[in-house]
Amino acid sequence: MTSPSPAERLLDDLEITEPDEIDVEVIAWAVGARVRYRPLPRGDARIVGMGERAIITVDDRASRVRQRFSVAHELGHWHHHRGQRLICHGGSVDAEADACEREADRYAADLLIPRSMLMPRVADAPISFALVERTARRFGVSTLAAALRLADVHPGKFALIVTEPDGRRWFRRSPALPKGWRVRVDTPDFQSRTHPPSDPDAMQHVLAYYHLLGRGLRGLLVSRETVQLRSGQMLMIINAVS
Ligand SMILES: [Zn+2]
Known part of the structure; x- marks a missing residue:
């Protein structure tokens, strides 16, 4: 605790x-x-x-x-x-x-977004953009603030990748994401594509190595959601739950 x-x-x-x-x-x-x-x-x-x-x-x-x-x-x-x-x-x-x-x-x-109020609301819900949005509305914070807070406290294995309007990218990983897995921000597919605002319901499954590097990832699929934020940033959620 x-x-x-x-x-x-x-x-x-x-x-x-x-x-x-x-x-x-x-x-x-x-x-x-x-x-x-x-x-x-x-x-x-x-x-x-x-x-x-x-x-x-x-x-x-x-x-x-x-x-x-x-x-x-x-x-x-x-x-x-x-x-x-x-x-x-x-x-x-x-x-x-x-x-x-x-x-x-x-x-x-x-x-x-205090931990004591957030945890009971999210501990049993898998990470998803819907959960991020629900958290943002409930706590009166931005989508990105809610996502970053979930990356602090949520028990799931996931990473957030944020693309700034100028193309700069950075990531945040959840505590449960295995330490040996590195998050890639250089994925060519990601870099070269202009993502349309995705339908939040449309979660894609892609090979883990598109977004993660490390042992035990061969053949593993991750789920991926990409959403355009009002701030102009792009938020991607890479969820390593098969
Ligand atoms: Zn200040």
């Missing part, structure tokens, strides 16, 4: 036990931060803190889902990076290069 993260402990302290009780403004207020909405010239949000008080400013033109994530992300900075430079321009930051941004994103995921 993983011990609760700081965000999950905060939810416990506030006796929040259901996804629709995760009201980010109320949670912010409980930790001394006020949230206000106005147009921001760049980035989705920022936080300015002094002593025990902070103001989080969120772009009022962003979608509600994005605003919630932004508030939760800034609360991550408030928890982890208080007293440090507290002006954050999310969205313009290279997340890979910035450990603070990753830490704030992690906090946001824990706050908005």
Whole structure:
């Protein structure tokens, strides 16, 4: 059993036990931060803190889902990076290069999709795009945020491959995917094809080596779902359950 993260402990302290009780403004207020909405010239949000008080400013033109994530992300900075430079321009930051941004994103995921609420809802359901969408709706988060969170906690053996609008690809693997299996992001078939938005019901079965490398994969089939996200990204779910 993983011990609760700081965000999950905060939810416990506030006796929040259901996804629709995760009201980010109320949670912010409980930790001394006020949230206000106005147009921001760049980035989705920022936080300015002094002593025990902070103001989080969120772009009022962003979608509600994005605003919630932004508030939760800034609360991550408030928890982890208080007293440090507290002006954050999310969205313009290279997340890979910035450990603070990753830490704030992690906090946001824990706050908005806490393990204790997610696990009972997904433990018996095989990974699929339908499950990702259901999770996104239930927790009021983006499809990608739900998918990444499922890759943290779901017991299935699967990998997510995300293609950015500029063609850059990255992946996330579930904990149960055998360690010796490497995820390929260079699959020629994948690279050269322009995927139409797939019908979420149309799951394909393909040879595992299209997407995975390692021992024991010969002849193995994996299921594959590809979906175009509203963000312009492409999400592929490679599920190694035969
Ligand atoms: Zn940030």
